[in-house]
Amino acid sequence: MTFTETYLTTLAANGLDTYANPETAAKFETLYSKLVEFNSHTNLTAITDEAGVILRHFADSLTAAPFIGERSLKIMDVGCGGGFPTLPLAIARPDCRFFALDSTAKKLNFVAQMAKELSLPITTLPARAEEVAITPAHRERYDLVVSRAVARLPMLCELCLPFVKVGGRFVALKGADGEAELAEAENAIRKLGGKLISKKTFTLGDAGERVILEIEKVHPTPAAYPRAFAKIKKAPL
């Protein structure tokens, strides 16, 4: 199968038909070849086969796209690494403004390079989430915060919810452990001003179970949060 055929088939099989058009497929094909090239000198991902990247990085990231809704939002991806979910989401929703934050600058070089090459509305922020989230320019300034594969939910909420404006949302992309993490994070969600508004559980082909948690910011996050990373890690809320 060609790249386009695998891409279109994978998206259709996972209910993501909205993004399954030839124009989008061409952008993902460029992203795939550049990802493999960049990965040969700088580690971005352990998955490099075409079908694996399409399912586990591209389609998995796109499962967050319906949570954007119709409006053009200001979106932060906390711990985006090599650009997931940011890059696929920006291809799907070029009307939104994306901010891709990661503490590893060399990974963000790839994200910046792809944003330029594919004309995507992405600003890269090489920094630690807990340090950026206390600055007035970023605290409670985002309509939507997304994050995948960064930390368990209690820690992740402390890193992400401070960025969300009141009335905005945090969407956590989780694997099979999502339910258990949610049970652990009830206190953190409440303390940080959040409220769970939806939970979507599904199977992403061979990649297995996925849980997407949507948390609304109903109150401002108390000024004490986020704490220093060592404290977040040692005593999660």
Ligand code: SAM
């Ligand atoms: N989200 C990407 C994905 O799903 O492919 C990358 C996941 S990778 C396993 C976790 C990333 O989170 C790493 O790139 C790491 O540098 C970043 N990270 C972890 N803690 C962070 C923090 N406190 N602030 C910023 N980035 C962080």
